[in-house]
Amino acid sequence: MRNSIFITIFLLFFAILAAGLYTNTKEIQSPLIGQQIPIFNLPNLNSGSTLTNKSLPNEPYLINVWASWCLECIKEHNYLKNIQNINIKIIGINYKDTRNDALGWLGIYGNPYQFSIFDENGSLGLEMGVYGVPETFIIDTNGVIIDKFVGALNENDIRTKIIPQILDSNSNKN
């Protein structure tokens, strides 16, 4: 009896670690997928004016969570600029940052965002289940989150997932 309990614990422990090994943590679906964007009321990073859910675009777009202290964000920044160049709108959430740092950072690396929501204490990030910066969400016409990416975007993600899903969502509208 004592042995079997022990063996069960032993096997369970290794099963968990093995399962962790073969689950791509990047691709685990967020429970937020299929849900509306949480209600928020936060300042605009640049102007300080109030932003609410009504400020968001009426077409498919991306939400990108970024911060000036995040090194990974620099990696994906050029991709974001490319996405913006093909007329896909990107809304930024400036996460747990200071306004001066954030504006300085945009000054250096360029600003691909329609606007950035200034989420100073991370309250919106918390509601959206952000656990690491950068994160990117795809939002459809109805304001529903349809996909989520954790970590810096790469070309492959953009070509095979982001652009097709945005186009899909766009054609559904028409």
Place this chain on the structure above:
Amino acid sequence: MIAYIGYFLILLALFNISLLIVSRPVLSKTSLDYNDLILSTSKLQFPLVLSSFICLAISFVIDDFSLRYISSNSNSALPFYYKISATWAGHEGSMLLWCLILSLWMFLASVYSKSLEPSFRGTFLLIMGLLNIGFLAFLVFTSNPFERNISIPIDGKDLNPLLQDFGLIIHPPMLYMGYVGLSVVFSFALTCCIKQDFKKEWAQWIRPWALSSWAFLTVGIALGSWWAYYELGWGGWWFWDPVENASFMPWLVTTALIHSLIICEQKSMFKNWTILLAIFAFALSILGTFLVRSGILISVHSFANDPARGAFILIFLAIVLGISFYIYFKNSSKIQDSFSFKLISKESFFLMNNILLVTATFTILLGTIYPLVLDLLGLEKISVGTPYYNAVFLPIMTPLVLLAGFVPIYLYFRNQAISKMYLYVLTSAIVVLFLSYMSILFTGEFNLSVMIGYIIFFWIVINLIFFTYRRYNDSKRFTFLSNSIGMLLAHIGLALFVLGATIVENNKIEKEMVMSVGDSIKIKNYNFTFSNLEEFEGPNYKSVRGEFTVLKDGDEETILYPEKRLYLSSEMPMTEAGISPGLSRDLYVTLGNIVSNNKWTVRIYHKPLIRLIWLGAILMALGAILSIVTKRREKSSVGVVLEK
């Protein structure tokens, strides 16, 4: 060419050590002794792996970018000393370093084990050899540092700028010396289990090995913390990062082990428990390797995520742990072990120490694994951070460190009237409370955490001073120090560490603001002036360097030079903090980002007593080393003691 030799040597090493398995059935038919073979193979292993390691280092120095490992971790503009340290900066090279250190420990174990019975020694070295096979196979089959590029790049990608640092040159070797040193203790404990005995002399033989692994681990962890402090630019010294936890868990269990070994040696008790601790300590160090190398936990130490590597380590860990537990549960009941002692005795206090340390280890293990479990069940993604550890870890550690101040007192008074001890403890408690309260009045406002920190510090220090004074007074000679100087030093180190950690966490000042050249700011009695800003070029980076003049009460104290660097080949921006270290406080300035013309975000920290954290760690390691040295000397005078 040199890389070929290196690769050949590592294969030769794997072949050499594999002889242990292959030759067993063959040798049994001849008159040759299997134990002789074990001895010679285990001695030969070290020169083989060392030569291979040197080959890799030379390949780095001569910029052999045909090797994939070198082209992705070095660059022709990298300074010479970083080219050497880059040898173990990436995954493949650090595994080679791991194998090198494992073979070094095996070499030492085979040289210094002459006093053990031949059959015991044979089994002991055989187990070390089998571990060697596992790690070398891992190196050769999943992480070969001598793998070639298909096309040879003109230049390398450069070493990660975070790792271009003195701290990193010595941090991994120290840590690995500790991790891998535990393999000696583990093999020894398993051999005891197989031989169904754990004699006093054996406990005495293995303790210096456990102590030296522990000392290396302590130094390794402290170096990691020091490196994070000045290199990451956040001013913190411990982040409860999964990788830090991975090194801290074996440290805690080894701390328990070096205490339980004392009881093993002196009272012939806790034998099974000690064996189990040794198995756990080593298993946790492999688990740490797994967590770091497989990339299943998100952490600042990001190594390439390759499931094949993770799978190999996991299977290896399952085999090692499975076999160890099998042997343990089959044999442990046959080891004569008495577990009867009085409620208040040296043994019971040491048991308490062990229980607290093991509990603390499991809370950390839980905090490290829990996010993974939740994630797998698809519940949610969380990261377990400082609040959890503060809530669960500190309450367990507080009684533990208080014990460190009490046990020496108990040991001194144990043969005297119990009222004497009560009287002393009462007096000491009053003095400690008084001193703690006075210290708080002098340093700031009342704060319960700080108060507890001071109480722990004074409690340990005053009791140890009293202990030393009385022991000296009784004999008028310092001979008693020969078996307690190590303990005294290590526990004083612990007290200093607790003091430093408490004060810096509660009384630090962190300011973040926008400044341009000419601006000043006052923090406590320090006046920081942003006096200059200049650009310059380093060997493989461009840099903007700020100059901050610091005045203390109007007199010039120091000038700090925080930097913002951009590494050319990786385009990675890096922050170099400007730090003025001091025993009583550190001043710490980092340049953030440029906001507009000449305006920079600047972080300025005042960190009181932060140096005590590392000083404490150094004293702990020093204490362990002194224990080994004095024990050896004492051993040679055992005859004299027996005559008395």
